[in-house]
Amino acid sequence: MKAIRRFTVRTVLPERLQSLHELALNLRWSWHPETRELFRSVDPGVWEAVGEDPVRLLGEVPAHRLAALAADRRFLRRLGDLTDDLNDYLSAPRWYQGAQTVEPLPAAIAYFSPEYGIAAALPQYSGGLGILAGDHLKAASDLGVPLIGVGLFYRHGYFRQSLTRDGWQQERYPLLDPDELAVSLLREPDGEPCRVELALPAGRRLVAQIWKAQVGRVPLLLLDSDLDANAATERDVTDRLYGGGSEHRLLQEMLLGIGGVRAVRTFCRLTGHAEPEVFHTNEGHAGFLGIERIRELVARGSTDFGAALEAVRAGTLFTTHTPVPAGIDRFEADLVARHFSGDAALRGVPVDQVLALGLESWPGGDPKLFNMAAMGLRLAQRANGVSTLHGEVSRAMFGALWPGFDSAEVPITSITNGVHAPTWIDPAVVRLGAAEIGAERAEAAMSVGAAERWSGVEQIGDARIWEVRRELRGQLVEEARRRLRASWRQRGAGDAELGWTSAVLDPDVLTIGFARRVPSYKRLTLMLRDQDRLRSLLLHPTRPVQIVVAGKAHPADDGGKRLIQQLVAFADDPAVRHRIVFLPDYDMAMAKHLYPGCDVWLNNPLRPLEACGTSGMKAALNGCLNLSVLDGWWDEWYDGRNGWAIPTADGPGFDEDQRDDIEAAALYDLIEHQVAARYYERGPDGLPHRWIAMVRHTLVTLGPKVLAGRMVREYVEKLYAPAAIAQRELSDGGAKQLAEWKAKVREAWRAVRVEHVDAAVAEAAELGTSLALRVQVALGSLTAEDVEVQVVSGAVDERDRIREAELLALKPVGGPDLNGCQRYEGTLELTRTGPFGYTVRVLPAHPLLASPAELGLVALPAPSAGMDAGVLR
Secondary structure: OOOOOOOOOOOOOOHHHOHHHHHHHEHHHHHOHHHHHHHHHHOHHHHHHOOOOHHHHHHHOOHHHHHHHHOOHHHHHHHHHHHHHHHHHHHOOOHHHHOOOOOOOOOOEEEEOOOEOOOOOOOEOOOHHHHHHHHHHHHHHHHOOOEEEEEEOOOOOOOEEEEOOOOOEEEEOOOOOHHHOOOEEOEOOOOOEOEEEEEOHHHOEEEEEEEEEEEOOEEEEEEEOOOOOOOHHHHHHHOOOOOOOHHHHHHHHHHHHHHHHHHHHHHHHHHOOOOOOEEEEEOHHHOOHHHHHHHHHHHOOOOOHHHHHHHHHHOEEEEOOOOOHHHOOEEEHHHHHHOOOHHHOEOOEOHHHHHHHHEOOOOOOOOOEEEHHHHHHHOOOEEEEOOHHHHHHHHHHOHHHOOOOOHHHOOOEEOOOOEOHHHHOOHHHHHHHHHHHOHHHHHHHHHHOOHHHHOOHHHOOHHHHHHHHHHHHHHHHHHHHHHHHHHHHHOOOOHHHOHHHHHOOOOOOEEEEEEOOOOHHHOHHHHHOOHHHHHHHHOOOOOOEEEEEEOOOOOOOHHHHHHHHHHHHHHOOOOOOOOEEEOOOOOHHHHHHHHHHOOEEEEOOOOOOOOOOOHHHHHHHOOOEEEEEOOHHHHHHOOOOOEEEEOOOOOOOOOHHHHHHHHHHHHHHHHHHHHHHHHOOOOOOOOOHHHHHHHHHHHHHHOOOOEHHHHHHHHHHHHHHHHHHHHHHOOOOHHHHHHHHHHHHHHHHHHOEEEEEEEEEOOOOOOOOEEEEEEEEEOOOOOHHHEEEEEEEEEEOOOOOEEEEEEEEOEEEOOOOOOOEEEEEEEEEOOOOOOEEEEEEEEEOOOOOOOOOOOOOOEOEOOOOEOOOOEEO
């Protein structure tokens, strides 16, 4: 019989145990082992039953047990110590407070993301984007960075996954009760819940309340539309992550961006928290935050749309995570127009200006579509990809927004992702490092990410490393057996059929892990390309391999579900099912067993479609070696001693089937002849010394690099701090002046031309000689202060394209001539031999531009301009 209403009855804690609530409501417990151990000791049985969730634990532990703990002096002493430790963590200065900078660092940064993977107990994530966002917040907390997180509260979260008897993915969406989660409702001083409201077409409105999750020092604001004040459609806006049709997704993204800014303002008003100087848009879903911030500035009456746009851009950072256009949210322009006009219009923000920010107005784009990534880039003065290779891919992918510039000059930089070590390193690995370098230093190494903090790890003995690796492998084997048995029960099997599950996997066999979302480009089933070859690897008489696989396909992706079904069908075969398993319902709780327990982490996407791929980073932190295509982070940090690179056939001339055949064959060869051969190569003491050397090298060299602490420090130093400085420079009328200057330049640019280029060779064209350059430029109504004239030079290819370009600014000489032309001169040094070329160009120049390409304007020589693209051979 189904209940007509659901609510949670909470336990009343004894007075002496009230601090348990404080510890449970700060999600620092999810990465603080001592606090987790305290909660475990409250009632180990209940702790396991509630999925290691402190809030649910306190709701279900028997009253007599709480009474006993309230009289337990030892427990109360531990509780007091951990409460003091948390308070010190929250209040003591950390890295950010001691950072030495010329200009003050941002007083606060608002970080917007559609999903957050903080802990399995707060299921508000679907995959890598959410886990990355959660790690970003945790690392910011550890470093003392004053971040405010903003997201949506999904009443059903992402789906839970199970399998039918024939291996087809099934989804279910459990209802989340906020009273059972580590969140609290943000309230006005009179106790009323805080609310934000958006106007919608036809007089409708969208109202949301604000839940706050405390992630260490970082508040995370989550907007929830499940309110009686909303009509049914609006009430369901935050029902589930990445669900619904176009209008549903648009409303989610409007609530996240527009409502999120309003939630931040409300939070700062109520708490006294510093207002953000920088707004960070994590992927395009939150792009409308820039529109709302423009509205705020215009509403103050001191500026117009153009000036407000410049002020907003200066303090905004956009991070793209997708390497494929199909991964970008795009809406019909008419749909967006309807939601920003009429009853739904934002005062002072004309709908045509909103549309101009997102329309695909470039050649090859669809002008009827509104592109969220394009809007994100147009609203942010700074942008980045999430690995070095992804930065290159992004510059090529979005280059149409900056016509006339080579992809290398497109103003999208890169900061390689990182992972939060205290969350993802197994306690056994922490103990291993602490025994050698000390517990305090080990903790600092995981948080800060400085290479010198990791020195000393190389002294850990082979026997100790191997002992820990076997311990972790054994833990994974036990967990996999438990999950596999539970999965088969869900598939309809009885206990009498499942005796075989107790012998699945072997703690002494080479274990390969593969776990991620299941879009086609990640190629879950590449390992099945030659099933006979795979069987021979799994069942090898002396060097067997075992594989643990997990992953979810999007509910609407039947192609991904078919891939899972194919993998499950292979793994169900009685001949190999003890060597390969598929574990459904991949989440953070499962991942914490997978990463440490595997010897090798497999990643075989279609290159270059993996933006970063942080799962391999988490594995590496636990001494797991990577076996991966050179994509994402592995492309920049693979060194030949920390794992293996799968050769790729991503050049021209290969169709999809040929490419998969070639790369699968290379994968099988690597596993058989290099990976397994090295794993099973044992010394007289029975240890695989060469394998252990690779594990040690991985820990020492990759440990400092893959940390979220390193990543967040780079965001602060390279992007947050410059954005705050730029934002400050545009106050007191600076934004209006910049907007007016940009408008003047855009209007006048059609008259800017390179009229003539003259180059005089001072001597023979030999290394060390120079070219004297004189350039005539028509500036129209602009002045020499409005532009920069550059020489672009470097080696040229067979098509006379300049590679590895170097830039030289020419200087204006005298004033404009009678024809309005300005002369520029300079000397180009010939510093390299071989085919060499140059050209000249004119760019807008202003001290407040973050990049010369910012306006997307460039003037190049016409063929009649004399020596327009000289080539010396």
